[in-house]
Amino acid sequence: MSQRVDVSKHVPEIYRHFFAVEKLLHDSEVPAATLELVKLRASQINGCAYCVDMHSRDMKKAGESDERLWMVAAWREATVFTPAERAALALTEEATRIADRALVPDDVWRRAAEFYSEEQLAVLVVAIAMINTWNRINVTARVSPPV
Numbered sequence: 001m002s003q004r005v006d007v008s009k010h011v012p013e014i015y016r017h018f019f020a021v022e023k024l025l026h027d028s029e030v031p032a033a034t035l036e037l038v039k040l041r042a043s044q045i046n047g048c049a050y051c052v053d054m055h056s057r058d059m060k061k062a063g064e065s066d067e068r069l070w071m072v073a074a075w076r077e078a079t080v081f082t083p084a085e086r087a088a089l090a091l092t093e094e095a096t097r098i099a100d101r102a103l104v105p106d107d108v109w110r111r112a113a114e115f116y117s118e119e120q121l122a123v124l125v126v127a128i129a130m131i132n133t134w135n136r137i138n139v140t141a142r143v144s145p146p147v
Contacts, residue, residue: 053145
């Protein structure tokens with residue numbers, strides 16, 4: 001499958017701003033491991049091979065265990081995630097699949113709010129939106145992971 005368009009080449013200014021947002025997210029009070037779990041799970045749901053590959057590799061380089069990487073897709077049944085991570089993963093799934101229900105259930109939001117401050121919740125909402133944006137760009141443009 002060949003890439004349709006190199007979006008970064010044709011609209012580099014937009015990409016520059018996207019990367020600035022990413023830096024702000026990673027400079028936030030939300031743990032980096034949680035942000036990466038969010039990115040990996042949304043990318044799995046959206047079928048973005050490029051992002052699944054990139055975030056899995058980034059997590060591995062950051063010291064994430066193989067067991068936790070393997071279990072992200074089945075996080076509900078896995079015992080390797082903290083309650084806070086599980087709440088972030090649930091929020092990620094609901095926000096990523098928002099077209100299915102047109103809302104994020106209150107119980108999912110309340111559970112996340114048990115572990116994250118309002119500022120951290122805001123960061124998580126933006127992080128989920130950003131990874132969904134990246135996924136949609138890469139899937140639509142057919143960006144493949146490096147071989």
